Every structure is written in structure tokens, then in C-alpha cells.
Amino acid sequence: MAITVSPQLAAETSTPSAVSTAPVTKLAARHSALVRVTHWITTICFLALLLTGIEIVISHPRFYWGETGTNLTTALFQLPIPSSRRLVPTGYGYVLPDQNGWSRALHFEAAWIAVLTGLLYVISGLLTRHFRKNLLPGRADVSWRALLTRFTKHLRFERPSEAEASSYNVFQRLTYLFVIFVLFPLVIWSGLAMSLGFASAFPWSVTLLGGRQSARTIHFFVSLALVLFLFVHVAMVCLAGFWSRTGAMITGRTATRKEHA
Amino acid sequence: MIHLSRRKLLISGLAATAGTSGLAVAARLAQKYGLVPPDAGGIYGLGETLTYASQRLLTRHSLAREFPRSRISPRPFPNELAPLTEEFKRLQAGHFADWRLSVDGLVAEPASFSIADLKSYPSRSHITELACEEGWSYIAEWVGVPLSQVLNLVGVHPQAKYVVYTSMEPDTWDSIDMSDALHPQTFLCYGMNGNELPVVHGGPLRIRLPRQLGYKSVKFITHLTVTDSLKRFGKGLGSAAAEGGYAWYVGI
Numbered sequence: 001m002a003i004t005v006s007p008q009l010a011a012e013t014s015t016p017s018a019v020s021t022a023p024v025t026k027l028a029a030r031h032s033a034l035v036r037v038t039h040w041i042t043t044i045c046f047l048a049l050l051l052t053g054i055e056i057v058i059s060h061p062r063f064y065w066g067e068t069g070t071n072l073t074t075a076l077f078q079l080p081i082p083s084s085r086r087l088v089p090t091g092y093g094y095v096l097p098d099q100n101g102w103s104r105a106l107h108f109e110a111a112w113i114a115v116l117t118g119l120l121y122v123i124s125g126l127l128t129r130h131f132r133k134n135l136l137p138g139r140a141d142v143s144w145r146a147l148l149t150r151f152t153k154h155l156r157f158e159r160p161s162e163a164e165a166s167s168y169n170v171f172q173r174l175t176y177l178f179v180i181f182v183l184f185p186l187v188i189w190s191g192l193a194m195s196l197g198f199a200s201a202f203p204w205s206v207t208l209l210g211g212r213q214s215a216r217t218i219h220f221f222v223s224l225a226l227v228l229f230l231f232v233h234v235a236m237v238c239l240a241g242f243w244s245r246t247g248a249m250i251t252g253r254t255a256t257r258k259e260h261a
Numbered sequence: 262m263i264h265l266s267r268r269k270l271l272i273s274g275l276a277a278t279a280g281t282s283g284l285a286v287a288a289r290l291a292q293k294y295g296l297v298p299p300d301a302g303g304i305y306g307l308g309e310t311l312t313y314a315s316q317r318l319l320t321r322h323s324l325a326r327e328f329p330r331s332r333i334s335p336r337p338f339p340n341e342l343a344p345l346t347e348e349f350k351r352l353q354a355g356h357f358a359d360w361r362l363s364v365d366g367l368v369a370e371p372a373s374f375s376i377a378d379l380k381s382y383p384s385r386s387h388i389t390e391l392a393c394e395e396g397w398s399y400i401a402e403w404v405g406v407p408l409s410q411v412l413n414l415v416g417v418h419p420q421a422k423y424v425v426y427t428s429m430e431p432d433t434w435d436s437i438d439m440s441d442a443l444h445p446q447t448f449l450c451y452g453m454n455g456n457e458l459p460v461v462h463g464g465p466l467r468i469r470l471p472r473q474l475g476y477k478s479v480k481f482i483t484h485l486t487v488t489d490s491l492k493r494f495g496k497g498l499g500s501a502a503a504e505g506g507y508a509w510y511v512g513i
Contacts, residue, residue, distance in 0.1 A: 067400065068398050072338050102305070109304075196511075197472050
């Protein structure tokens, strides 16, 4: 089998692969070291943020729109789950243990590490033209007609060409760009807007979102969107071959065969 | 597989040394300029310190958002109270006429104030949001005397770094740095929404810091101590909340 290293992705790593394992002739460079390291730091932080975020939410599983909202006001909606606080009317006869102390501490520590890691990733991605080379779709790919053609191909589970297989397809590119440049900034912004100290220095960060409780509600929904992305992302990784894809994100190299997702 | 050239090794070594010494210098500077919170030990110390240091640099002079009177929440939510002590009930029966706020520590003249004393000074008010770490929040008008005014009356020594405040609720105390203590919106609060501060909201005297979460605005204040170190108070973490695993600094 001929190896087809996409010229775009190959440019990312300078050292040519010298490793070989049994069935595959050669391994193609796939992810740069910086992308791999920031990917896994972000993964750990995201899981920590998700777990602690859930713990924080259960202390008040009610959501509001606007500036204020308490147990005495009407909720926009309430999650049908028990609470870790006695005064929240949940309909459950029991109260969960309070975990907010360490949850908040870990939430913010993970947020700091994730944000600093994200900054490093974005700055280096701009400097190394990672976004332009690997994530920005070609102009021809984003027309409605091209997207529709590609989408129907996906639905028919058509195998991508070798060249396509070793780089990201247009849906992956658009999704990653949306997560990196829309969802992550929005979840950081809505999180910071809930900080009373931050809001005192930058009051517009809250007012633009419609108030403190709106910021909290937005934070919740953007987090849900990120969890949805995580599920789809992991599902696609499994579909494309869990060990080969995960291995590529660890070692940076991959066998250039059979990649659909 | 991995080719480490001498040049790469040298550069990595230099970068690691620079990084480590840079961190050490940053830690020393942060300590010197009071940017390390008292509960910075332990695995969450990095996050706590980054938050406290960055907010201290960013918010030294910033004011909490204030709201027009029309946005005052009609029904402010009173959070759960510990059962009131016998002593509290006795003072309550006397309409808190015997309530005392004592001030000591690094001050020129330790003093004790009744609620009437505090009310004799020009009162200030702000309409700000009280936000609980749980997630809920409401807006109220808070009336009181700025803590800075009381501190000026007793004369704070220049080496003062923190003000420790103690509640009549058992095992309830907290502390703030001088930046928060002298902040114009930090009140010893005795009124709310045009009335006396209700007991459920911390009456007769509550500290109110609108730039930090609700649990920092401790209810039933009886005692202030000005100090240059928090090491001698409790476990040295700066507050009873911090000893219970809740951050000392909650501007976030």
C-alpha cells in the first residue's frame, strides 16, 4: 500500500517517521507534539470541570433568566434531580451531600489550566498556521452544494479517498472551529461573568449576556453543547478505530488506512 | 525514535531552569505584594492563588455593580440560619440595645460600639446583588457604615494586613485583606431595603462585601480584629469556611 501523507499534515512534524509495526508499511505524521499535549491537558481539565460543574449545579438545580433568581422566584426551568441543599424545593425527600467546597476549588483550578493551555494552543496554532492548514475548510468546500454532496456521501458511508482520509473533512473542520472559537470562548465568558470580582472590573461582561442569572443559564447550555461534542467526538473516534485514533493523538503518528471520521 | 541533539538538550535545559526560577521569582513577588491567599496550601493552592492575585491586580479600585431602586428584588431570599443561641435571644429581647461590636488588634485605640453608636455616623447605602455560591442571587439596598470609617476611628497601624471578623453564630469567623476592608462598598450593615436589617438576613449587624460571594458577608458581627498575620487564627487558613473546604477568597 502506498503511503499518502497529506502534504498539509506532514509539514507539521519535521522528523520523518522511522518506526514501523507489523502490518503497515509506514506511519504518517498526524498531530504535532503541541496539539497532542494541549489536547490531553484539555481533556483532563474538561472532565474535572464537568464533574465539579455537576456537583455545583445540584446545589441549586434551578435556572433563571435576567439578573436575579432564588427559591422564592419563578424559575425558567428546574432540573428534575435532587439537590444538595435543603431549601431547594425538588420534590425529593432527601438531600445529597454538599460537595461544593472542593468542587468549586477544582472547577476554578481546572478552568485556569484549561484557559492557559487553550491560549498556548491558539497562539501556536496561529503562528504555525495549524488552523489555516488543518482546520480552515477550503473555499470550495463550504458552498451549500459542496456541503450537501459531502453530506450525502457521509450518509451512504462512502469510504473517503486516501487523501481525504489523512486530513480532516469539512464537517470535522467546521465542528472543531466552532468548538474552539465559539463554544470555548462563550463558556469562559459566561463563567467569568459570574465572578463578582471580574464583573466589578468589567460590568459589560454581565450586562451583555442579559444579567448574572442569564450568564449562569448560558454557561449551563454551552457546557451541554460541549458535552454533546465530546460524545460525538468519542463516537467518531470509535468508528474510525479507537486505538489507531487515540494512538495517533498520543504518539503523533498513524497508519494511513481506513479512516472515515 | 526521539533524536535529542545537544543543541536541543541545551535549549530544553535552559528553558526548564528559566521556567523553574521564573516560577520561584513569581512566587516570591506574589508573597511580597500580598497576592497569595492564606489558604493557598494544598492541591488547589495554584487555582486559588491565580484567582486571588489576578483579581487583586484587576479589581483593586473597581466597584461592584450597583442597580436602580426599581430593580430591588421584592422578596429577598433568607438562607438557612443555625439555631440562634440563648445569648442572641436575650439580646434580641432587648432590641439589641446591648449588642456590642468590639474592635482590637493592631489599632491605636481599641473600642467598642453599640448599634446606636454605629448609626450615629453618617450612613451609606448601595443597591447591590447578593450572590450565593449555590447559584441564586437577589438585589437589595444595604444600609450601614463603611468599615473604613470604623477603622479610621480606632486608628489602624500601618503594618495591618487583614481584618478578622467574628460572628455570634458559633464557630463562624472570616477575614478580608486591607484592600477589601478599606473598599468604599464594604459596610458594617444594619439596614436593608429601608428597614432595620432583619435577623434572617443577619441583623442587627452584618458585614457586606458586594464583590465577594454571600458566605463572605458574615451575619451577626460582634468582633473585629486588625492583624498583620492570619496564622494565629484557627488553623491559619483565614476563615472558618476555609477550614471547612470553602475558599477564603470568593471574588469568583
